[in-house]
Amino acid sequence: xxxxxxxxxxxxxxxxxxxxxxxxxxxxxxxxxxxxxxxxxxxxxxxxxxxxxxxxxxxxxxxxxxxxxxxxxxxxxxxxxxxxxxxxxxxxxxxxxxxxxxxxxxxxxxxxxxxxxxxxxxxxxxxxxxxxxxxxxxxxxxxxxxxxxxxxxxxxxxxxxxxxxxxxxxxxxxxxxxxxxxxxxxxxxxxxxxxxxxxxxxxxxxxxxxxxxxxxxxxxxxxxxxxxxxxxxxxxxxxxxxxxxxxxxxxxxxxxxxxxxxxxxxxxxxxxxxxxxxxxxxxxxxxxxxxxxxxxxxxxxxxxxxxxxxxxxxxxxxxxxxxxxxxxxxxxxxxxxxxxxxxxxxxxxxxxxxxxxxxxxxxxxxxxxxxxxxxxxxxxxxxxxxxxxxxxxxxxxxxxxxxxxxxxxxxxxxxxxxxxxxxxxxxxxxx
Numbered sequence: 001x002x003x004x005x006x007x008x009x010x011x012x013x014x015x016x017x018x019x020x021x022x023x024x025x026x027x028x029x030x031x032x033x034x035x036x037x038x039x040x041x042x043x044x045x046x047x048x049x050x051x052x053x054x055x056x057x058x059x060x061x062x063x064x065x066x067x068x069x070x071x072x073x074x075x076x077x078x079x080x081x082x083x084x085x086x087x088x089x090x091x092x093x094x095x096x097x098x099x100x101x102x103x104x105x106x107x108x109x110x111x112x113x114x115x116x117x118x119x120x121x122x123x124x125x126x127x128x129x130x131x132x133x134x135x136x137x138x139x140x141x142x143x144x145x146x147x148x149x150x151x152x153x154x155x156x157x158x159x160x161x162x163x164x165x166x167x168x169x170x171x172x173x174x175x176x177x178x179x180x181x182x183x184x185x186x187x188x189x190x191x192x193x194x195x196x197x198x199x200x201x202x203x204x205x206x207x208x209x210x211x212x213x214x215x216x217x218x219x220x221x222x223x224x225x226x227x228x229x230x231x232x233x234x235x236x237x238x239x240x241x242x243x244x245x246x247x248x249x250x251x252x253x254x255x256x257x258x259x260x261x262x263x264x265x266x267x268x269x270x271x272x273x274x275x276x277x278x279x280x281x282x283x284x285x286x287x288x289x290x291x292x293x294x295x296x297x298x299x300x301x302x303x304x305x306x307x308x309x310x311x312x313x314x315x316x317x318x319x320x321x322x323x324x325x326x327x328x329x330x331x332x333x334x335x336x337x338x339x340x341x342x343x344x345x346x347x348x349x350x351x352x353x354x355x356x357x358x359x360x361x362x363x364x365x366x367x368x369x370x371x372x373x374x375x376x377x378x379x380x381x382x383x384x385x386x387x388x389x390x391x392x393x394x395x396x397x398x399x400x401x402x403x404x405x406x407x408x409x410x411x412x413x414x415x416x417x418x419x420x421x422x423x424x425x426x427x428x429x430x431x
Contacts, residue, residue, distance in 0.1 A: 032295035039298035056304030060264040067267035074236040079228035095208040107151030115152035119388035123395035133208040139201040149379035161349040170362040175251040243270030336374030381416040
């Protein structure tokens with residue numbers, strides 16, 4: 001091992017060790033700060049040049065994240081998210097229905113809006129719901145985490161790791177391809193998760209039954225006061241529909257051989273229209289979660305450093321072999337789930353992509369979908385498995401609530417085993 005490899009390995013292990021242990025040791029250092037430190041250390045120690053560091057940043061991903069964060073921030077500022085909370089309650093006849101609607105409502109929305117942002121916006125909604133229902137917030141927070149994770153697996157725009165895979169693998173019509181292989185497993189997994197959650201938290205759910213009708217009545221009276229800016233609400237809904245429709249239409253056009261704008265640029269058009277028209281553009285920009293963009297830029301630099309200096313080959317030796325077979329599909333899913341617990345799913349995918357690209361081309365769609373599905377569903381196993389889980393934990397702790405690592409693991413283990421089995425079966429049987 002040469003000097004550059006040794007320095008790179010030390011930086012890599014330090015960064016990911018800090019990320020993995022930060023919640024266990026309860027060290028209050030954000031993930032984006034740790035990753036930024038690793039990227040800066042890589043440049044400062046000259047194991048990657050500044051020029052290569054700049055070139056390593058995938059601007060398609062950065063543009064897409066910026067665009068979707070802008071749209072989702074507008075949904076929050078306008079009051080649409082508060083209105084959605086009210087809708088959840090007023091369309092529930094019993095507390096069990098709230099769990100069902102969170103899973104399917106937020107789960108399906110997360111297939112089209114970035115899951116990390118929904119985790120940020122959804123946590124206060126869950127805490128608000130738990131107060132109204134007079135129950136412990138943990139069942140609703142865990143339901144939110146599962147909903148976001150399972151639902152976001154279905155499309156290439158549901159979460160950052162799926163977007164990375166769609167862009168880097170060059171698979172044809174990624175939106176249609178992901179949906180074809182993942183829509184049925186997603187719906188089945190959401191339903192099975194509902195059944196398990198309903199049984200697991202039956203005592204908490206029963207507490208809310210005695211006064212649930214009073215809650216509904218109070219929510220109905222609030223309905224007309226939840227939209228804080230009706231003009232912005234109308235605008236962001238129209239922009240959201242047009243943006244998602246544009247992405248789907250672009251994929252359909254690609255099927256027929258017409259080359260159109262990428263997912264990233266279509267989403268940027270939507271965000272630009274929103275910022276140009278609304279007078280609240282400065283407020284939206286101020287409220288964006290810029291730290292996520294720093295996280296991804298830093299991660300690209302660190303992963304390029306690892307790749308350039310041959311450190312990736314060290315990890316490749318201990319991973320299950322990759323090949324074109326159902327066994328390999330299962331290996332990809334298994335490795336994705338396990339490694340994500342140590343690295344979190346987005347960095348894990350960024351690290352694993354170069355290995356995958358050596359074996360699979362753009363026609364090996366099942367392998368790429370297996371990586372997307374496995375790395376996403378890994379978030380259901382532990383709090384460390386997905387960045388969205390950590391966002392939920394941090395937001396809840398800011399409000400005075402805690403969500404324990406082992407409490408999540410007990411139910412997460414059951415959910416994850418079922419989820420990945422469903423995913424594997426569908427990837428094997430679908431042509």
